[in-house]
Amino acid sequence: MLGRPFKCTGIGIYVTAAGSAGSKIRIGLYDNTEATGLPRYKLIDSGEIAADTVGAKQITIDPIDLWDDVYWTCLLVNDTDTS
Numbered sequence: 001m002l003g004r005p006f007k008c009t010g011i012g013i014y015v016t017a018a019g020s021a022g023s024k025i026r027i028g029l030y031d032n033t034e035a036t037g038l039p040r041y042k043l044i045d046s047g048e049i050a051a052d053t054v055g056a057k058q059i060t061i062d063p064i065d066l067w068d069d070v071y072w073t074c075l076l077v078n079d080t081d082t083s
Contacts, residue, residue, distance in 0.1 A: 003068065004068055005065065005066065005067050005068060006065075006066045007063050007064070007065055007066075008029075008044065008061065008063065008064050008065075008066050009060060009061060009063045010058055010059060010060045010061055011027050011029065011044055011046050011058070011059055011061060012027075012056060012057055012058035012059060013025060013027060013049070013056075013057050013075070014055070014056050014057070015051050015053065015054050015055060015056075015057060016054060017054065018051070018052050018053050018054050019051045019052050019077075019078075019079030020052065020079050021052050022052060022079075023050070023051040023052045023077075023078060023079035024048040024049060024050065024051055024077075024078050024079075025046075025048075025049045025051040025057070025075065025076070025077050025078075026045070026046055026047065026048055026049065026075070026076040027044070027045075027046040027049070027059075027073065027074070027075055027076075028042055028044060028045050028046070028073070028074040028075075028076070029042070029043045029044035029071055029072070029073055029074075030042055030043060030071065030072040030073075030074065031043055031069065031071060031072075032069060032070035032071060032072065037070075039072040039074070043064060043066075043071075044061055044064060046059045046061070047059065051077065051079065052079075
C-alpha cells in the first residue's frame with residue numbers, strides 16, 4: 001500500500017541467479033478491487049526483461065500516477081533457473 005500519491009516512471013527487479021540463455025521475466029502491476037481485495041486492471045506491463053544475467057534490470061515506462069491504495073505486483077518467469 002502506498003502511503004501517498006506517487007508518479008511511477010519505471011519498474012524493475014534484481015536478478016540474483018541468472019537463468020539459461022534467453023530467459024525472460026515480465027513484471028505487471030494491477031490495481032485492487034476494493035470489494036473482493038483481488039487484482040483488477042493491469043496498470044503496468046514491463047514487457048520482456050532479459051533474465052539470463054545477474055543484476056538490476058530496470059525498464060522505463062510511460063509515467064502513471066498511483067494513489068494511496070493497494071496494488072498487486074505480478075511476476076512471470078519463463079525459466080525455472082531464474083530467481
